[in-house]
Amino acid sequence: MIHITINGxxxxxxxxxxxxxxxxxxxxxxxxxxxxxxxxxxxxxRLCMVEITKPEWDGWCxxxxxxxxxxxxxxxxxxxxxxxxxxxxxILDMYLARHPKSPEIxxxxxxxxVLKTQFEEIVDGNNCILCGICTRICDTMGFHAIxxxxxxxxxxxxPPLNMAPDACVGCLxxxxxxxxxxxxxxxSNGNLSIWKKDFKxxxxxxxxxxTITKEFAEYLSKNRDINIDYFENVTNVTEKN
Amino acid sequence: xxxxxxxxxxxxxGCRSCELACSFTHAVDGVRSLTRITPIDGGFKDLWVPVTCxxxxxxxxxxxxxxxxxxxxPVTGAxxxxxxxxxxxxxxxAACPFGCAVLDTQTNLIVKCDLCGGDPxxxxxxxxxxxxxxxxxxxxxxxx
Numbered sequence: 297m298i299h300i301t302i303n304g305x306x307x308x309x310x311x312x313x314x315x316x317x318x319x320x321x322x323x324x325x326x327x328x329x330x331x332x333x334x335x336x337x338x339x340x341x342r343l344c345m346v347e348i349t350k351p352e353w354d355g356w357c358x359x360x361x362x363x364x365x366x367x368x369x370x371x372x373x374x375x376x377x378x379x380x381x382x383x384x385x386x387i388l389d390m391y392l393a394r395h396p397k398s399p400e401i402x403x404x405x406x407x408x409x410v411l412k413t414q415f416e417e418i419v420d421g422n423n424c425i426l427c428g429i430c431t432r433i434c435d436t437m438g439f440h441a442i443x444x445x446x447x448x449x450x451x452x453x454x455p456p457l458n459m460a461p462d463a464c465v466g467c468l469x470x471x472x473x474x475x476x477x478x479x480x481x482x483x484s485n486g487n488l489s490i491w492k493k494d495f496k497x498x499x500x501x502x503x504x505x506x507t508i509t510k511e512f513a514e515y516l517s518k519n520r521d522i523n524i525d526y527f528e529n530v531t532n533v534t535e536k537n
Numbered sequence: 538x539x540x541x542x543x544x545x546x547x548x549x550x551g552c553r554s555c556e557l558a559c560s561f562t563h564a565v566d567g568v569r570s571l572t573r574i575t576p577i578d579g580g581f582k583d584l585w586v587p588v589t590c591x592x593x594x595x596x597x598x599x600x601x602x603x604x605x606x607x608x609x610x611p612v613t614g615a616x617x618x619x620x621x622x623x624x625x626x627x628x629x630x631a632a633c634p635f636g637c638a639v640l641d642t643q644t645n646l647i648v649k650c651d652l653c654g655g656d657p658x659x660x661x662x663x664x665x666x667x668x669x670x671x672x673x674x675x676x677x678x679x680x681x
Binding site for chain 2: 507
């Protein structure tokens with residue numbers, strides 16, 4: 297156990313634990329867009345920046361992404377120092393210029409006092425902030441169906457060769473965890489389409505209610521040793537009455 | 538694991554006190570949560586079966602979770618879902634053969650019985666003792 301100071305309060309932390317984990321445990325609100333507990337941190341969105349210093353640093357301080365900075369003994373962290381707020385609002389200013397139509401970005405920027413960007417807006421842009429939550433979750437779940445494609449201006453999230461990915465099973469984890477709800481999918485009449493691929497939903501034998509795709513059910517039953525009948529049985533007991 | 542959750546369907550009157558207790562115990566910010574236990578019609582007159590998570594030894598939900606959000610609590614023996622880690626893929630909802638992991642459509646979170654962290658509220662509120670939280674007799678306990 298080590299001790300660090302967050303906003304003037306001394307808290308305990310495990311050695312090597314990331315600062316953001318400790319900050320979140322103390323229930324301090326630090327905005328993030330690219331953070332998800334299920335995947336490794338990547339420091340893509342830069343919004344979790346905090347000010348760190350140590351008594352022996354003679355007043356010198358550093359600005360780091362807390363999701364990637366391991367806690368060390370005696371560290372003094374300030375999550376809402378004036379300079380940190382300034383950094384965050386300038387980052388949000390740039391997000392707002394690139395994704396002016398995203399309601400999530402607009403709201404977060406407004407919280408930090410950025411109502412209108414000082415840069416030139418990209419009007420025909422999309423809402424993908426390239427945080428990589430979707431690709432990292434897809435990799436962690438073991439599908440590797442989508443990835444970052446291209447560099448610089450042309451960087452985007454896409455399946456290999458922009459064709460329907462073989463590895464995708466339609467679990468929708470990418471779309472449901474997207475911070476700006478950019479990934480589009482369509483569920484209708486027991487069919488699902490995402491990433492240009494079409495899926496059939498597995499229906500409950502009794503009520504016909506659908507939860508996951510047939511491909512996902514088959515994948516789980518094959519790789520995780522679950523009886524395939526389980527996926528065709530009751531999905532929600534509270535609706536049985 | 539010193540206690541276990543005992544369900545006796547023959548004592549259940551279908552009064553649904555357990556549902557209320559569950560809903561209010563798991564309320565977040567004053568908003569009632571979806572119940573994790575529900576008495577369903579047993580098929581005969583006056584037979585009700587309270588259905589809730591059985592905390593299976595070889596649980597399909599744990600096996601189906603690809604991001605390890607579902608873990609067994611070694612103290613209570615309950616399978617607990619970590620909402621921070623959960624990616625809402627619905628695999629556990631589909632995998633549970635009893636339909637006891639369900640999606641709360643109000644909060645868009647998957648909920649399942651966690652035995653209230655070792656003191657189930659439904660057992661306190663059951664008027665006929667159809668639900669009980671009792672110490673495991675020594676002779677029944679697994680050895681080793």
